[in-house]
Amino acid sequence: METNLRKAILIVEDNPGDQLLLTELLTSSALSFNQLIYSSTIASAKQVLEENEVDVILLDLSLPDSSGLGSFFSLKPYTYEIPVIILSGLTDTELALKAISEGAQDYLVKDDFDERLLVKTIQYSIERKKSLAALRTSNDRYNLVSKATNDMVWDWNLKTGSVYRNAEQFERIVKLPINQKDQSGDYWLSHFHPDDKDILSQLMEDINKDINKNNFEIEYRFLNGDQQYIYLNERGYIIRDEWGKAVRLIGATQDVTEKKKFDDELKRLSFIARETVNAVIITDPDGKIEWINEAFCNISGYTLAEVAGKRPGEFLQGPESSRLVIDYMRNQINKMAPFECEIINYSKNGRKYWVEIEGQPMFDKYGKLTHYFAIETNITERKMALQALKKSEEQYRYLFNNNPACIFIWYLDDFTIAEINDEVVKQYGYTKTEMYGMTILELRSASDFSLVRKFARKVLSEESFKATSVWKHLHKNGSQMFMQVTAEKIMYNGRPAIISLAINITDKLLLEKKLEEEKRDKEKAITQAVITAQEREREEIGRELHDNVNQILASSRLYLGLVRTEQEVVHPCIDETDKLINCAIEELRALSHSLIPPSLDEDDFIDALNAIVEVTMIGNTLHIEKDLEYFNESQVSDKMRLTIYRIIQEQFNNILKYAKASHVLLKLSNEGDVITLIIKDDGVGFDPAEKSNGVGLINIKTRASLLNGKMSIISAPGKGCELVVQFS
Numbered sequence: 001m002e003t004n005l006r007k008a009i010l011i012v013e014d015n016p017g018d019q020l021l022l023t024e025l026l027t028s029s030a031l032s033f034n035q036l037i038y039s040s041t042i043a044s045a046k047q048v049l050e051e052n053e054v055d056v057i058l059l060d061l062s063l064p065d066s067s068g069l070g071s072f073f074s075l076k077p078y079t080y081e082i083p084v085i086i087l088s089g090l091t092d093t094e095l096a097l098k099a100i101s102e103g104a105q106d107y108l109v110k111d112d113f114d115e116r117l118l119v120k121t122i123q124y125s126i127e128r129k130k131s132l133a134a135l136r137t138s139n140d141r142y143n144l145v146s147k148a149t150n151d152m153v154w155d156w157n158l159k160t161g162s163v164y165r166n167a168e169q170f171e172r173i174v175k176l177p178i179n180q181k182d183q184s185g186d187y188w189l190s191h192f193h194p195d196d197k198d199i200l201s202q203l204m205e206d207i208n209k210d211i212n213k214n215n216f217e218i219e220y221r222f223l224n225g226d227q228q229y230i231y232l233n234e235r236g237y238i239i240r241d242e243w244g245k246a247v248r249l250i251g252a253t254q255d256v257t258e259k260k261k262f263d264d265e266l267k268r269l270s271f272i273a274r275e276t277v278n279a280v281i282i283t284d285p286d287g288k289i290e291w292i293n294e295a296f297c298n299i300s301g302y303t304l305a306e307v308a309g310k311r312p313g314e315f316l317q318g319p320e321s322s323r324l325v326i327d328y329m330r331n332q333i334n335k336m337a338p339f340e341c342e343i344i345n346y347s348k349n350g351r352k353y354w355v356e357i358e359g360q361p362m363f364d365k366y367g368k369l370t371h372y373f374a375i376e377t378n379i380t381e382r383k384m385a386l387q388a389l390k391k392s393e394e395q396y397r398y399l400f401n402n403n404p405a406c407i408f409i410w411y412l413d414d415f416t417i418a419e420i421n422d423e424v425v426k427q428y429g430y431t432k433t434e435m436y437g438m439t440i441l442e443l444r445s446a447s448d449f450s451l452v453r454k455f456a457r458k459v460l461s462e463e464s465f466k467a468t469s470v471w472k473h474l475h476k477n478g479s480q481m482f483m484q485v486t487a488e489k490i491m492y493n494g495r496p497a498i499i500s501l502a503i504n505i506t507d508k509l510l511l512e513k514k515l516e517e518e519k520r521d522k523e524k525a526i527t528q529a530v531i532t533a534q535e536r537e538r539e540e541i542g543r544e545l546h547d548n549v550n551q552i553l554a555s556s557r558l559y560l561g562l563v564r565t566e567q568e569v570v571h572p573c574i575d576e577t578d579k580l581i582n583c584a585i586e587e588l589r590a591l592s593h594s595l596i597p598p599s600l601d602e603d604d605f606i607d608a609l610n611a612i613v614e615v616t617m618i619g620n621t622l623h624i625e626k627d628l629e630y631f632n633e634s635q636v637s638d639k640m641r642l643t644i645y646r647i648i649q650e651q652f653n654n655i656l657k658y659a660k661a662s663h664v665l666l667k668l669s670n671e672g673d674v675i676t677l678i679i680k681d682d683g684v685g686f687d688p689a690e691k692s693n694g695v696g697l698i699n700i701k702t703r704a705s706l707l708n709g710k711m712s713i714i715s716a717p718g719k720g721c722e723l724v725v726q727f728s
Contacts, residue, residue, distance in 0.1 A: 007033040007034065007056060008033065008035050008037065008052065008053060008054050008055050009033050009035075009036050009054070009056050009057075009122070010039065010048055010052075010054045010056070011023075011037070011038050011058045012039045012040075012042070012045045012057060012058065012060060012063065012071075013038070013039075013040065013058070013060045014040040014041065014060065014062075014064055018110065019038055023036060025114065025118050026118065029115035029116070029118065029119045030119060031119045031122060031123075037054065040063070041063055041065045041066075042063055042065050042066040042074045043065055045057075045059075045075060045078075046074075046075065049075070049078040049079070055082070055126065056083050056084075056122050056126055057075070057079060057082055057083070057084045057085065058085050058087055059071060059075065059085065059086055059087060060087045061087070061088065061092050061096070062089070062092070068095050069098055069102070072084065072104060076103060079103075081129065081133065082129070083105040083106075083122075083125035083126050083128065083129040084099075084103070084104045084105060084125075085104070085105060085106050085107065085121055085122065086099050086104050086106070086107035086108070087107070087108055088107045088108065088110065089110050093107075093109065093519075094516075097512055098512075101508060105124075105125035105129060106124065150285075150368050150369065151252035151253060151254050152165055152169035152174075152253040153165070153250075153252050154166075154250070154251060154252070154253065155248065155250045156184065156248065157248055158246055158248060158249065159247055161184055161185060162182065163182050163183070163184040163188075165181045165182060165253075167181055169253075172366060172367075173224075173253065174191075174225060175226055176224065176225045177225070191223040192220055192222060193220065193229055196220035199218050199220045200218075200220075203216060203218055208246065211240065211244035213238060214238050215236070215238070216251075217234065217235045218233075218234050219231060219233045219234070219256065220232060230257045231255070231256045231259075231260055232253050232254065232255060232256070233253070233254045233256045234251055234252070234253045234254075235252055235254075236249050254368075255364070257364065258363075258364025258365060258366070258368065259364070259370050261364075262362065262364070276293065276295060276375075278295055278375050278377050278378075279292070279293065279295045279296035279299050279300070279355070279375070279376035279378075280293040280295065280296060280373075280374070280375055280376075281372075281373075281374045282372070282374075283311070283372045283374075284370075284371060285370060285371070285372075287312075287333060288311055289304075289307050289308055289309065289311070289312065290308070290371070291304065296376070299353070299376070299378055301348030301349055301351075302315065302348050313326065313329075315346075316346060317344075317345065318344070318345075318352070320344045320352065321345070322343055322394055324395070325341050325342070325343045325394065326343070327402070329341060329343075329357075329359070333361075333372065336361045336363075336369045337361065338358075338361060340356070340357065340358050341356075342356050342357070342379065342383065343355060343357065353378060353380045354378070354382075354383035354384070355376040355377060355378055356376070356377040356379045357375070358374065358375045359372060359373070360373045360374070361373075400419075400421045403421065403423075405423060405501040405503050406420075406421065406501070406502040406503070406504075407419075407420065407424065407500070407501055407502075408420055408424065408440065408499070408502065409490075409497050409498070409499050409500075410439070410497060410498055411495050411496070411497050412456045412459055412460050412489075412495075412496045412497060412498060413495065413496065415439040415440045415441050415452070415456070416438075416439050416440075417435055417436060417438055417439065417440060418492055418493070418497060419492075420435050420436075427475075427481070427504055428473070428475055428476060429475050429476030429477060440452065442474075444471070444472070445474060445480075448471075459487075459496075462489070464489060466487070466488040467486075467487055468484065468485065468486040468487075469484075469485060470483065470485070470505070471485050471502075473502070480506075481504055481506050482504070482505050483502040483503065483504055483505070484502065484503045484505050485500050485501070485502045486500060487499070488500070556581050605633045605636075605645075606628060606633065609626070609628070609645070609648065609668075610626075612645070612648055612652065613666065616652045616656065620656065622655070622656070622661060622662065622663075623662065623663050623664070624652075624663075624664045624666060625664065626666050626667075627666065627668070627669075628666075628668050628669075629669075630669035630671075631669050631670055632670055635670060636670070636675065639707065640727065643704070643706070643707055643709075644668070644675075646703055647700050647704065647725060648666065648677070648679065650699055651679045651696070651700065651723055654694075654697070655681050658684075658686075659681050659683025659684060659685075659720075659721065660683050661681035661682050661683030661684075662682060663681070663682045664679065664680070664681045665679070665680040666678075666679055667680075674726065674727070674728045675727040675728075676724070676725075676727075677725040678722065678723070679722075679723045680723070681720050682720045683720055683721060684718060684720075685721050686716075686721065687715075687717060688713045688715055700723070704727070708727060708728060709726060709727040709728075710725070710726055711723070711724070711725050712724045712725075
């Protein structure tokens with residue numbers, strides 16, 4: 001992966017501190033960039049994107065003029081080729097994941113990444129965006145190739161003599177055994193008509209003689225598997241090496257036997273077509289005009305010389321030609337299917353007129369498309385009277401025929417289903433006949449009926465209504481589906497109704513849930529490792545204080561005692577020093593005991609809790625009341641004992657530092673698999689909304705979460721504090 005490409009990075013962040021942090025991380029990283037551009041609002045970010053070339057965007061979801069997913073959706077139209085990385089707070093993770101599902105490339109949790117992770121995320125996001133663009137291009141190319149699958153596509157390696165031909169068309173066109181599809185050389189040449197065998201050798205001679213020759217086309221007779229000679233037309237491209245020598249030929253083969261026969265039929269048809277008052281167009285399989293009649297010339301003003309080789313839509317269609325009808329004709333032509341439609345065309349002098357078109361594909365005996373035959377009737381006068389109604393109908397049909405979402409129309413007064421599209425049948429498992437005898441309530445569980453009725457009453461009471469929400473729907477087999485539904489109020493057949501577009505997002509939600517679970521598991525494993533390391537470090541520090549530092553201080557007291565005995569008059573500072581050293585020894589002893597976890601075996605756990613209580617009350621006016629009567633420690637694991645011990649220790653420290661309490665209740669109990677720890681004080685209290693992110697409380701919450709525990713705080717200024725931790 002390239003790290004030296006120079007880039008322009010747009011940071012959309014309104015917090016100056018976060019802007020400074022990102023700048024420092026990027027500046028100190030290995031990533032090379034032209035400039036950093038800062039925007040504190042969505043509006044200014046849009047202006048930057050309109051005026052500058054940007055390679056990557058770092059986007060905070062919470063901004064002065066936008067918040068949540070709205071921030072991402074506002075910028076999305078400006079970021080088609082630009083990767084977007086979401087900057088998420090701890091509470092924004094779910095929104096960040098939703099943004100990724102909508103097209104963002106990645107997200108980073110604020111205060112939880114360094115320059116290496118930032119650079120890696122930027123690089124990977126850029127590469128993923130490039131890959132997606134390449135994939136779109138590849139898909140477009142594939143779609144174009146797939147339109148030509150009636151031809152036998154082949155690839156001939158001149159160095160090895162190996163040939164690849166697509167199997168389906170090989171079998172269809174030449175009707176030879178499928179295991180012979182990649183044969184070349186004498187085998188293929190042996191099927192040439194004797195009079196046409198020189199065609200291939202002449203082609204190879206021309207290719208080798210003219211190194212500037214890149215394309216070729218040949219036509220010959222070929223003996224197929226039915227022992228009949230057919231006409232094959234081959235068009236190909238020549239691939240040459242750096243010295244101009246041909247190394248590969250790629251191309252496509254068409255069976256043009258029927259086309260040759262059709263040419264004669266076409267002459268007979270053209271005589272009939274000349275005499276009709278309707279316009280007649282005959283095109284080749286690619287839709288290019290081969291012939292038009294005199295009526296077409298009279299209606300459109302074009303001559304055959306002017307339109308030959310062109311597609312009708314290139315010069316007949318204009319600004320008011322219905323895109324819906326154009327797409328319909330193209331779809332039908334791509335499917336090689338007949339079609340009937342009405343559309344606005346434009347004459348040579350720009351005059352607008354309506355035509356009714358009947359198009360019919362023409363096939364050879366192998367089912368291969370040879371021509372398209374279309375008759376156009378001028379219906380301008382009739383169409384002008386029905387234009388408004390037709391426009392509405394076209395819009396309705398477009399919605400139903402081209403939208404991949406499930407589309408329902410149901411009446412608000414009795415909930416009956418009036419109209420559905422094919423996607424509904426596919427997603428819900430019912431046939432259309434079954435659906436038209438149902439109500440929308442039958443797609444919901446009984447517990448949701450009241451919600452649907454309430455929704456219907458609300459919509460009926462409003463003049464216009466449009467909303468998007470997620471509903472639980474039922475498949476015919478009884479399984480639940482999560483559907484994202486966009487509903488809008490309409491009048492249908494004179495009755496108030498809802499038209500809704502529903503998209504099945506069940507798999508998406510399940511994937512998001514799985515990703516969240518995997519993330520929580522990884523975070524829990526990391527936290528456990530950190531806490532284990534902390535416990536080990538605390539124990540080592542505690543032992544060092546107890547075994548080494550305390551011994552040094554004890555030796556110091558010993559030397560002071562020797563000085564006191566050798567001097568007749570003892571200086572007052574020596575006595576004071578002795579007291580201070582003794583005090584330090586006691587403080588270090590207490591500190592080392594708090595750092596080193598006591599033995600928390602089944603028989604010693606309650607003793608350890610009693611020790612915490614006694615140590616906490618020494619030198620304080622604090623009174624601690626214990627309620628351990630309903631706690632059975634035999635059912636508790638060693639890891640759970642240590643967690644409870646540390647939580648109690650942490651909360652007692654919090655109370656001593658901040659609570660100014662005189663009385664504390666420590667209650668520990670278990671019932672079945674549920675363990676409940678309550679620590680309640682009568683101190684000054686606080687507002688949990690403002691101070692719930694303190695280090696002590698975060699440590700308690702983190703330790704509890706590792707064993708599936710949940711922490712809650714009940715407090716208010718002047719009302720004391722109650723900590724409740726429950727493990728289940």
